Amino acid sequence: MQRTQFGEMACSIARTLDVIGEPWSPLILRDVWVGLNRFDQLQADLGISRKVLTERLGHLVEQGVLDRHPYDNRPRYEYRLTAKGTELVDLLMVMTAWGDRWLAGEAGPPVLYRHHACGEISGVDLRCAHCGEPMHAGDVDLMPGPGAR
Amino acid sequence: MQRTQFGEMACSIARTLDVIGEPWSPLILRDVWVGLNRFDQLQADLGISRKVLTERLGHLVEQGVLDRHPYDNRPRYEYRLTAKGTELVDLLMVMTAWGDRWLAGEAGPPVLYRHHACGEISGVDLRCAHCGEPMHAGDVDLMPGPGAR
């Protein structure tokens, strides 16, 4: 947890950071997305301290991003993405696109995405939800919304 | 800085987190995007400690996301987004879309985006860069890429 809480700010970016802004949280989400659903799998894959992993999983479950449910008679649990969490994967895909473009270097991207609809190796692009045209940093005006303070 | 460095991992998400994963960094980026370009403006708007702001700005400049340049004969500097940084705004727009949808509550979104191309209040949607069809969590297969280890 950051020392300062961002959740109270009138800003969806700050609020989102309150949910997945802590160190490790996006990587935990990525791992759960690709099928590493159990505590020890996550701990081994990430090399995160068990204490911090406990805290992060607890927070993500509390925020409704992950779901913790038993997979055995024994006290064993799996973490899965909720609908809310699944939509957060959008964020990971955009991070991947940016990292692939600016940080991958000579070696190229470590992971490729094949799109089901067209079968091609591709990445995401941002479009306007309304008209379908590209929508990036310079393509919008910002205006106060109903939740502004 | 997180204790653990993510940059060495063969993962574009982890590498991207090494650039803007530290607390405050996305909010600094947002502020610079909307036109708060100076140290004191950022400090006042965010309520961040001056020490941490100095560290963050230094890191973002070092990573090529921001550009620091003088705007006066006096030792005064402005921070601006580079091309690399401007593309990171995509990430902010996706965070905004998710936060608007899942965290805004009754009050509604604090900020609205009006899209230049269509003039409508809208948000971003993720499309395949190749075929233009929607591209979300369930729409892709992951495959090892050339930079895999």
Next chain:
DNA sequence: CATCGGGGTTCCCTGAAGGAACTTAAGCTG
């Protein structure tokens, strides 16, 4: 009944975030 293995919890240590005071280098002001 001892062992195993998954899923944590506890403890201590270090280092990063917060906060307030101090510094520096022009300009401006009377």
Next chain:
DNA sequence: CAGCTTAAGTTCCTTCAGGGAACCCCGATG
């Protein structure tokens, strides 16, 4: 031209979060 002002940091101290390792619990298994 001494003193004030302002932007942009820097320094120092305190507190709390992250890392790491050891330990615990609990049902199943041999």
